[in-house]
Amino acid sequence: MKFYDSELKVMDLLWKKGELSAKQIADALNQSIGWNKNTSYTVIKKLVDKGAVRRTDPGFLCTALIGQESARQSALTEFLDKFYQGSVGLLFASLLARENLSPEETAQLRSMIEDKK
Numbered sequence: 001m002k003f004y005d006s007e008l009k010v011m012d013l014l015w016k017k018g019e020l021s022a023k024q025i026a027d028a029l030n031q032s033i034g035w036n037k038n039t040s041y042t043v044i045k046k047l048v049d050k051g052a053v054r055r056t057d058p059g060f061l062c063t064a065l066i067g068q069e070s071a072r073q074s075a076l077t078e079f080l081d082k083f084y085q086g087s088v089g090l091l092f093a094s095l096l097a098r099e100n101l102s103p104e105e106t107a108q109l110r111s112m113i114e115d116k117k
Contacts, residue, residue, distance in 0.1 A: 014064040022060040
C-alpha cells in the first residue's frame with residue numbers, strides 16, 4: 001500500500017500512540033504542522049477508504065490496520081523496483097559509493113551482511 005506524505009503524518013501518530021480519536025489526531029497535527037481540523041479529517045477519511053485505518057464509533061476512534069514495518073517493506077520494494085530494478089545489490093553499491101559514508105556506517109553495513117550469512 002502506498003502512502004502519501006500527508007497520510008504518513010497520520011499513520012505515524014497512530015503507530016506511535018495506538019488508537020486515537022480523530023480529534024486527538026487533528027489537535028496533534030495542528031500543533032506540530034499547523035493543519036486545520038478539516039485537513040486532518042480529510043486525510044483520515046482517505047486512509048479509512050484505503051483500508052489502512054479503521055474508524056469506530058462512538059468517538060470516531062482510529063486504529064492503524066497496517067503496521068509500520070509492513071508499510072516500510074512495501075515502500076522499500078517500490079523504491080527498489082523504481083530506481084534499482086529490484087536489486088538490493090545495486091542499492092547497496094550506491095550506498096557504498098557515497099562519499100559521506102562514515103567508517104562507523106561502513107562497519108554497521110558490514111556487520112549486517114555478516115549477520116545475514
